Amino acid sequence: MADNTARNLSLEDMDRQHFMHPSTSLHDHVKGTPRIIESAKGITITDSTGRTFIDGFGGLYCVNIGYGRTEIAEAIYEQAKKLAYYHVYASHSNEPAIRLADRVIRLAPPNMARVYFGLSGSDANETNVKLAWYYNNLRGQPKRTKIISRWRGYHGSTVLAGSLTGLPVFHNYFNLPVGPVLHVATPHYYYGAEPGMSELDYSKKLAADLEATILKEGPETVAAFIGEPIMGTGGIIVPPEGYWGEIQKVLKKYDILLIVDEVICGFGRLGEMFGCNVYDIEPDLMTVAKGLTSAYQPLSGAIVSDKICAVIQEKSAEIGAMGHGYTYSGHPCAAAAGLANLDILEKEGMVGNAKKLGAYMNAELKKNFADHPLVGEVRGLGLLAGIEFVADKKTKQRFEPKHKIGIRVSGECLAEGLIARAMPNADLLAFSPPLCITKSEVDEIIARTKRAIDKAAGAFRKEGIWQG
Ligand SMILES: Cc1ncc(COP(=O)(O)O)c(C=O)c1O
Numbered sequence: 317m318a319d320n321t322a323r324n325l326s327l328e329d330m331d332r333q334h335f336m337h338p339s340t341s342l343h344d345h346v347k348g349t350p351r352i353i354e355s356a357k358g359i360t361i362t363d364s365t366g367r368t369f370i371d372g373f374g375g376l377y378c379v380n381i382g383y384g385r386t387e388i389a390e391a392i393y394e395q396a397k398k399l400a401y402y403h404v405y406a407s408h409s410n411e412p413a414i415r416l417a418d419r420v421i422r423l424a425p426p427n428m429a430r431v432y433f434g435l436s437g438s439d440a441n442e443t444n445v446k447l448a449w450y451y452n453n454l455r456g457q458p459k460r461t462k463i464i465s466r467w468r469g470y471h472g473s474t475v476l477a478g479s480l481t482g483l484p485v486f487h488n489y490f491n492l493p494v495g496p497v498l499h500v501a502t503p504h505y506y507y508g509a510e511p512g513m514s515e516l517d518y519s520k521k522l523a524a525d526l527e528a529t530i531l532k533e534g535p536e537t538v539a540a541f542i543g544e545p546i547m548g549t550g551g552i553i554v555p556p557e558g559y560w561g562e563i564q565k566v567l568k569k570y571d572i573l574l575i576v577d578e579v580i581c582g583f584g585r586l587g588e589m590f591g592c593n594v595y596d597i598e599p600d601l602m603t604v605a606k607g608l609t610s611a612y613q614p615l616s617g618a619i620v621s622d623k624i625c626a627v628i629q630e631k632s633a634e635i636g637a638m639g640h641g642y643t644y645s646g647h648p649c650a651a652a653a654g655l656a657n658l659d660i661l662e663k664e665g666m667v668g669n670a671k672k673l674g675a676y677m678n679a680e681l682k683k684n685f686a687d688h689p690l691v692g693e694v695r696g697l698g699l700l701a702g703i704e705f706v707a708d709k710k711t712k713q714r715f716e717p718k719h720k721i722g723i724r725v726s727g728e729c730l731a732e733g734l735i736a737r738a739m740p741n742a743d744l745l746a747f748s749p750p751l752c753i754t755k756s757e758v759d760e761i762i763a764r765t766k767r768a769i770d771k772a773a774g775a776f777r778k779e780g781i782w783q784g
Contacts, residue, residue: 327352327364328349328350328352331350331352332345332346332350335350337350338473351363352364355384356371356383356384357382357383357384358382358383358384358750358752359371359372359374359382359383359749359750359752359753359757360383361383361735367733368733369730369733369734369735370733370734370735370749370757370760370761370764371383371735371749371750372729372734372735372736372737372747372748372749372761373735373736373737373746373747373748373749374748374749374750375611376606376611377548377580377585377606377700377748378605378606378607378610378611379610379611379750380583380584380585380606380607380610380657380661380666380750380751381610381657381660381661381664381666381750381751381752382610382750382751382752382753383750385610385612385656385660387656387659387660388609388610388612388653388656388657388660389612390656391652391653391655391656392612392613392649392652392653392656394652395412395648395649395651395652396649399648400648400649401647401648401649402648403643403645403646404433404645404646405641405645406637409646410646410648410651411648412648412651412652412654412655413433413646413647413648413651415651415655416431416433416651416654416655416658417430417431417433419655419658420604420608420617420619421619423589423590423658424590424602424619425590425592425593425597425598425599425602427598427599427621427622427623428599428602428619428620428621428622429620429621429622429625430619430620430625431617431618431619431620432447432617432618432619432620432645433615433616433617433645433646433647433650433651434615434616434617434618434642434645435614435615435616435642435644435647435650436472436605436614436616437471437472437477437577437579437603437605437606437616438471438472438473438474438477438478439472439474439477439616439642440579440603440604440605440616440617440618441471441472441476441477441480441542441575441577441579441603441618442472442474442476442477443618443640444540444542444575444601444602444603444618445463445476445480445539445540445542445575446640447601447618447620447624447628448463448539448540448573448575448600448601449461449539450628450638450640451573451624451627451628452539454627454628454631454635455627457536459534459536459537460536460537460538460539460572461496461537461539462496462497462498462533462537462538462539463480463495463496463497463498463539463540463541463542463575464498464499464500464526464529464530464538464540464541464542464572465480465481465482465497465498465499465500465541465542465543466482466499466500466501466502466503466543466547466550467482467499467500467501467502467550468482468483468502468504468547468550468551468553468741469481469482469483469499469502469542469543469544469547469550469577470482470483470486470544470547470548470549470550471542471544471577471579471603472579473486475492475494476494476495476497478490478492478493479492479493479494479495479497480493480497480542482499482502482550483549483550483740483741485740485741486740498529498533500522500525500526500529501522501525502547502550502553503518503519503522503547503553503555503556503559504551504553505518505556506692506693506695506704506712507712508522509521509556514557515556515557515558516556516557516558518556519555519556519557519558519559519561519562519563520558520562522556522559522562522563523559523562523563523565523566526541526563526566527566527569527570530566530570530572535570535571535572538570538572539572539573540572540573540574540575540600540601541563541567541572541573541574541575542574542575542576542577543563543574543575543576543577544576544577544578544579544580544581544591545560545576545578545581545586545590545591545592545594545595545597546580546581546586546591546696546697546700548579548580548700548746548748549739549740549741550739550741551702551704551739551741551742551744552695552696552700552701552702552739552744552746553695554695554696554697555595559595560595560596560597561595561596564597564598573600573601573624574597574598574599574600574601575599575600575601575602575603576591576592576597576599576601576602576603577603578590578591578592578602578603578604579603579604579605579606579616580606580700580748581594581700582602582604582605582606582607582608583604583606583607583608583610583658583661583667584607584661584666584667584670584698584751585607585670585698585699585700585748585751586670586674586697586698586699586700587667587668587670587671587672587674587675587697587698587699588667588671588698589667590602594697599619599621600621600623600624601618601619601620601621601624602617602618602619603616603617603618603619604616604617604619605617607657607661608654608657609650609653609654609657610657610661610750612653612656612657613647613649613650613653613654614650615647615650615651615653615654661751664752666751666752667751669751669752669753670698670699670751671698673699673753673754673755673758674696674697674698674699674700675698676755676758677696677699677701677747677749677753677758677761677762678694678696678697678698678701680758680759680762681694681696681701681703681747681762681765682694684762684765684766685703685765685766685769688769688773689709689773689784690705690706690709690769690772690773690776690782690784691703691704691705691706691709691769692704692705692706692709692712696747699747699748699749699750699751699753700746700747700748701746701747701748702739702744702745702746702747703744703745703765703769704742704743704744705721705722705725705743705744705745706743707782708784709784714742714743715743715781715782719776719781720738721743721772721776722738722739722742722743722744722745723738724772724775724776725738725743725745725768725769725772726738726745728767728768728769728771728772729745729764729765729768731768732764732765732767732768733764734761734764734765734768736761736765736768745765745769747761749761
């Protein structure tokens with residue numbers, strides 16, 4: 317502190333000079349002013365200038381129980397005083413991690429058996445892919461290496477997770493994707509279905525296309541399929557009716573593992589504990605993060621089914637310990653935060669609140685914006701929703717990316733004191749508020765969004781980039 321004062325640098329200057337931020341243009345950053353967040357409570361955050369914003373995105377879809385819950389701060393503090401750290405390698409363990417593993421497995425689908433703890437959604441997806449490879453090698457199917465992901469899926473930004481991600485902005489200039497990763501079609505009915513095709517027929521077509529890809533590659537070379545129950549960062553894409561049922565039939569037929577990425581959907585976002593409950597999905601491997609601690613501590617989990625655990629357990633008698641681990645796996649302070657978070661989530665009925673107010677939020681978004689001439693589609697489920705903007709409502713023609721329509725609408729929301737996020741692959745405004753939200757807070761989000769969209773639409777018309 318004294319040193320910084322001597323250099324006479326403001327926090328903003330230090331940030332501009334020495335802090336490399338994710339998903340940020342360094343060129344713009346050095347010219348701009350960072351927004352320094354100082355405090356938060358419920359669904360509202362406050363910056364260092366004293367401005368408050370409704371956080372309609374729950375941080376990065378992660379602050380499920382809302383901000384400022386001192387119970388979690390106390391749980392972390394108490395744990396840190398007693399045991400701030402010890403590793404969990406070679407059968408070492410700690411009480412909060414044990415209790416959290418037990419609790420997560422009791423909440424997860426019935427065939428899930430064990431949790432491998434990591435620190436981020438990206439690393440948990442990497443663990444799950446490694447486990448799919450490990451399992452296939454151990455069961456004598458070493459040719460099964462390919463992982464099928466989907467265009468517009470988001471699975472993180474480390475080397476392999478970034479390769480699974482099906483968004484070019486996360487590949488460009490990074491030499492990604494790498495590895496045996498294939499991408500298949502995005503299940504977006506609005507753009508992908510032929511005219512007159514029902515949602516169910518579209519799902520059947522996507523499953524038939526997946527089967528054709530598997531046959532072309534050789535089923536004996538495919539290890540796993542990975543997908544989010546509802547796609548998040550790729551554009552809040554709700555799967556068409558019957559999609560997960562049809563996809564699972566194909567995967568089962570060819571003995572291909574299913575990795576369900578529940579990083580956003582897990583822990584109540586869709587009004588059920590997991591997306592798997594909403595869509596009747598039986599995962600072989602599940603990825604969780606964000607809502608596991610509501611981001612009060614970094615913690616993720618690769619949840620592993622009994623089928624996979626049985627093979628690993630049997631074969632480890634021969635091959636010994638699994639050569640995989642992170643220093644901070646099963647961190648006691650993060651696990652203590654996870655337990656306190658699940659206490660709040662369950663005791664305060666927040667999953668039920670997400671169902672009730674999620675239905676309300678989605679209905680209000682549709683009621684207020686579906687007929688707006690700038691809006692192509694309003695979609696979502698639970699407390700996850702998106703509004704997609706189009707240049708021509710009839711033809712569904714997109715705007716040219718250079719107009720940055722989504723980013724500009726999101727900017728107008730910010731001017732209204734609302735954080736609603738523009739997404740990287742479409743002109744989209746996305747919502748994912750904390751699950752503690754109230755009805756009047758939903759109403760306030762809708763009112764601010766309405767003013768922002770109308771203002772942006774007026775500007776686009778005036779500038780001649782939109783004729784609506
Ligand atoms: C579905 C999904 N999977 C994985 C990730 C990656 O998580 P992390 O940013 O913690 O690495 C994210 C992050 O937004 C996500 O939305």
